[in-house]
Amino acid sequence: MSDLTNTLEDDTRMASFGDYVQLMKPRVMMLVVFTAFAGLIAAPGSMNWVTAASAVLAVALASGAAGALNMWYDHDIDAVMKRTMVRPVPAGLIPRDEALGLGLIMSAVSVTIMALASNPLAAGLLAFSIFFYAVVYTIWLKRSTSQNIVIGGAAGAFPPMIGWAAATGDAPLNAWLLFAIIFFWTPPHFWALSLWTSKEYGKAGVPMLPVTHGAKHTRLQILLYSILLLPLGMVPVATGLGGYAYLVAAFGLGVWFLWAAIRVFMSKAGDDSEIGENDLPHAKRLFGISIVYLFALFGVLAIEQGLGLYFATPFVWGGLS
Structure with missing residues (x-):
């Protein structure tokens, strides 16, 4: 009852x-x-x-x-x-x-x-x-x-x-750079999620990349976008937007992100097999790391600028803020 x-x-x-x-x-x-x-x-x-x-x-x-x-x-x-x-x-x-x-x-x-x-x-x-x-x-x-x-x-x-x-x-250009960082961050972030939810997307008729091109192609695309994201994340240093603290954060976070993407690429995450199921933690780990990456990168930028901890680097092109 x-x-x-x-x-x-x-x-x-x-x-x-x-x-x-x-x-x-x-x-x-x-x-x-x-x-x-x-x-x-x-x-x-x-x-x-x-x-x-x-x-x-x-x-x-x-x-x-x-x-x-x-x-x-x-x-x-x-x-x-x-x-x-x-x-x-x-x-x-x-x-x-x-x-x-x-x-x-x-x-x-x-x-x-x-x-x-x-x-x-x-x-x-x-x-x-x-x-x-x-x-x-x-x-x-x-x-x-x-x-x-x-x-x-x-x-x-x-x-x-x-x-x-x-x-x-x-x-200006610096605003567009921040746009570009998130734009190139989004595919590997979301495709990592779609690797372990591809069956659901397929059932719902949503043409996510793992559904239309398979998990192997998706893992390759994740890797390629992650390779591009590493240098892109450091470009604001060259324009004068980011300082030394940002440079260290962008490099460290970018390498961490790329390493996680390499682990996904080398795994069989998302494949329709028992091995693929065992490798799904790599995709889930990348998804979590991607969130930390964006919060930390923009957090360092905000702290550096907001607290006046900005010091121009020798790479500055100048006049682009």
Whole structure:
């Protein structure tokens, strides 16, 4: 009797505040807000703390809006995959139309706050990032091409540029470098995840790279992107954005990331065999390392710039900030 009562309570449970938080993908939001804040801190000049806080709030709301719109559209494939079927929309806790409405309202509010708090460029970039994630990636690319995460990864690369634009009103080379680092970081980060969830993506009909080209090709692509990421992460030192602390961090983190990618490449992670299952920890380890890499790299940059621990290196080209 108690089991039946618990089942009925679960079936009739109303959405909680936590369910609405999950609708906005809080883990993704944390990374988005952090990189946007790092871009804001790394930008030259100073910014009123109220204005800065408003800009960061706008980015957080925009990230939540994009997450809600993503869950609204992906309700069907989320319901098929174990990793996502517990999300509030496929679980039946939040209606689809409510997720859509909340996503649209939050989008409008976030862009309005950014426009009032900073400048039109930052507001425009913020609006475009929401559109890119919700429409270009979620609605178009995700279900149509194995390069979905490569092209769609641009949506997650915008935050530091938005933060920079909010502080200065422009987006120079250094802002684009921060964009590029996240852009090239995204494929190996997400493909590491897809190596151990490829069967679920295949069942849901999502053409992730391991599904369309196999695990071996995916491991090669992870390695190639990781090789490119190592020198790219150190380029800000040459432009004067990063100092010696950043150089050490970028090199150390990049080597760590690359070593993890080499381990994945040499394994059979994602292969449809018993050996592949045993090698999946390499892919999971790379996924975890990739998150630490981005947080640490942008954290060092923000600390170095924010606390005035910047010392120009002999590699500076100059005039590019």
